[in-house]
Structure formats: structure tokens, C-alpha cells
Amino acid sequence: MIQLGGNILTLFPNNSTAVINGRNVRLPGRVSFERSVYDVDQKTLSKLVDLLGRPRPKIMIDPGHGGNDIGARGVRNLEKNVNLLQARAIRDALAARGYEVAMTRDKDVAVSLEQRVEMASRYDVLISVHHNAATNTHVDGIETFAPRSDRKMSAESSRLAFMVQNSIVSTLRENDRGTKSGGYKVLESSSNVAILIECGFITTPSGERRIENAKRRTKLAKAVADAVDHFLK
Numbered sequence: 001m002i003q004l005g006g007n008i009l010t011l012f013p014n015n016s017t018a019v020i021n022g023r024n025v026r027l028p029g030r031v032s033f034e035r036s037v038y039d040v041d042q043k044t045l046s047k048l049v050d051l052l053g054r055p056r057p058k059i060m061i062d063p064g065h066g067g068n069d070i071g072a073r074g075v076r077n078l079e080k081n082v083n084l085l086q087a088r089a090i091r092d093a094l095a096a097r098g099y100e101v102a103m104t105r106d107k108d109v110a111v112s113l114e115q116r117v118e119m120a121s122r123y124d125v126l127i128s129v130h131h132n133a134a135t136n137t138h139v140d141g142i143e144t145f146a147p148r149s150d151r152k153m154s155a156e157s158s159r160l161a162f163m164v165q166n167s168i169v170s171t172l173r174e175n176d177r178g179t180k181s182g183g184y185k186v187l188e189s190s191s192n193v194a195i196l197i198e199c200g201f202i203t204t205p206s207g208e209r210r211i212e213n214a215k216r217r218t219k220l221a222k223a224v225a226d227a228v229d230h231f232l233k
């Protein structure tokens with residue numbers, strides 16, 4: 001494994017595949033490895049330089065609510081806290097793949113909608129992380145939102161929302177509430193690709209138990225990172 005300017009490159013002896021920031025890449029030629037030295041032909045070197053020289057997409061993760069704004073409330077958890085835990089897991093999964101990732105908040109503070117949108121404006125993708133609530137405590141499942149269809153970047157955002165939703169429900173095997181559009185100001189105000197994930201119902205007893213599970217949090221984060229990888233390819 002070689003670290004180059006924030007990129008992580010893995011080469012395999014006598015193989016024409018490499019892994020760059022967690023993504024498999026096919027190379028024009030094989031990588032040779034003799035006496036502890038990696039060697040590649042000119043064409044392969046050019047390809048590697050090209051791939052490593054590309055600007056890395058920048059992603060803003062936005063944990064919903066914070067501070068006085070607690071969001072929804074479960075029996076044991078407040079939405080603002082579980083949003084932050086899930087958002088950190090998504091940040092870590094994306095950072096491990098070489099993306100430049102930041103968060104609109106990384107502690108329990110209030111952040112205005114305007115501040116969230118302003119922070120995200122310098123990033124290629126905004127992913128807002130929430131948990132759902134319903135008065136009916138049997139309602140359960142995951143849903144992902146994109147901006148209204150007349151908004152900037154709505155088609156691209158819908159495509160990402162669809163990929164993220166499918167990746168999460170097929171990984172976690174939980175109820176699929178589908179991809180929806182509209183209803184969230186943070187998405188409508190964004191000028192970039194923007195989605196909002198409702199990662200489960202905090203108001204449903206079984207849902208709240210699942211949300212508390214750290215393994216599920218990591219799995220969900222990986223599913224989001226897989227979808228983002230596909231989307232940006």
C-alpha cells in the first residue's frame with residue numbers, strides 16, 4: 001500500500017489490477033515486483049498518474065438537528081445524537097475510500113439551515129442524515145429524499161438517492177420505503193447534488209433497537225459509500 005498526496009494506492013505483483021482509494025482499477029499492463037521494487041511500463045504509469053491526479057470529489061455530511069433542536073425522540077435516544085453517530089460512520093467510510101469529507105457539525109451544536117447550505121456549497125455532494133418519527137409505532141423502514149424535480153441538480157440528486165436507497169435496503173434487508181422528492185428545505189436550497197437519508201424510525205421499538213446497534217451503523221455507512229462510489233464513477 002502506497003500513500004500519495006492523500007490517495008491510497010495498492011499494487012499487486014504480476015497483476016494488472018490496482019486499488020485506488022478503495023476502487024478497483026484495470027491497468028493497461030502488469031505490475032512487476034522484483035527485489036522489493038515495483039515496476040510498470042510507460043502506458044501503465046501514465047494511467048496511474050492520470051487516475052491519481054484527478055481531483056477527489058468532496059462530500060459534505062450533514063447530521064440533522066443539534067443543540068436545542070433535538071429532532072425526533074425515541075424512548076432512549078434523541079434523533080440529534082443518533083444522526084451524529086450515523087453521520088460519523090458515513091464520513092469514516094467515505095474517507096477510507098479517499099474522498100475529501102467534512103461535516104456540518106461534529107458535536108452537539110445548533111447549525112442553521114443557511115449555515116448548512118453555505119458549508120455544503122463548496123462540496124460536490126451533500127448527504128443529510130436523519131432518523132424518522134411517526135405516531136404509529138409500527139411504521140418502520142428506510143427512505144431517501146432528493147430535491148423537488150424543478151430544482152437545480154434534481155435529476156442527478158434523484159439518481160444518487162435511488163442508488164443509496166437500494167444499496168442500504170439490500171444490505172440491511174429492512175423495509176424499503178423508497179425514494180421520494182421534495183419536502184426538505186436543506187435539499188431545495190442546495191445548488192449541488194443533495195440527498196437526505198431517513199435511516200430508520202426512532203419511534204418504533206424494534207427500529208430504535210436497530211438504530212442503537214453499532215454494527216448496523218457501520219453496515220449502513222458502507223452501503224452509502226458503495227452507492228456514492230458507483231454514482232461518481
Ligand SMILES: [Zn+2]
Nearest residue numbers: 064071130131
Ligand atoms: Zn430529522
